[in-house]
């Protein structure tokens with residue numbers, strides 16, 4: 435993948451890349467945006483392109499690219515927290531490593547993912563380095579919660595904002611990653627334009643199964659007496675309430691699209707959608723209601739059955 439192919443952000447990042455190559459160093463970038471919007475991918479592409487010694491950067495095959503890809507490039511430092519916070523010790527260790535001369539190239543690149551997890555002490559330690567830029571280091575701070583960072587940190591960084599893509603752009607990105615066009619359209623619809631989310635769904639075989647059980651549950655709704663039976667298979671899915679409601683929301687939006695003559699996100703599913711005979715608006719209202727109830731501690735089985743009763747009363751079209 436090339437930086438210029440990065441839908442929505444390629445131009446901006448390519449411009450930055452050219453400045454860096456021309457010696458106008460950008461000392462610190464703050465990449466801000468929702469989960470799955472491409473911040474992490476972009477920082478990594480940029481880092482790889484910076485160390486790449488091939489012609490068409492990042493080439494993916496030169497020794498520097500290979501070292502980057504297997505995580506052993508000595509000039510690229512990534513903090514990717516799997517714990518609750520990034521402490522001051524970890525930042526000091528990073529700063530020590532950055533104080534050495536770059537080993538292979540002309541500069542170090544430091545990437546801090548989930549920067550909102552930096553403790554206040556860690557941020558203060560980092561601030562000193564950000565305040566006295568040495569030209570040999572370029573920082574990428576990545577976060578979906580910039581409010582958790584000190585104002586002094588944010589003001590030292592050049593901010594690049596990421597948003598989710600349109601569903602169409604997202605599908606194109608997926609196609610370029612080798613996913614076939616039909617599946618790409620389906621995934622980007624399910625993920626509502628979040629490339630990261632779409633790739634997660636693609637990697638997660640369980641999602642398809644969950645989606646099928648949500649559909650057959652909705653299809654089993656007929657009258658008040660059918661509610662318990664229709665809900666039972668979904669009630670066991672503890673911890674998956676959110677995902678099930680997301681799936682229902684997507685079907686609701688697609689039903690609304692079809693009912694107004696527009697194209698659904700899941701274009702391959704038009705037939706199954708029309709067979710559902712559920713009013714999209716009523717389903718969407720039901721989803722919103724269920725989310726509200728879950729938030730105020732109604733149990734999942736109760737929230738689901740309330741939603742289904744609501745659907746029986748308002749949303750079944752001629753079943």
Ligand SMILES: [Zn+2]
Nearest residue numbers: 486493496499
């Ligand atoms: Zn290369």
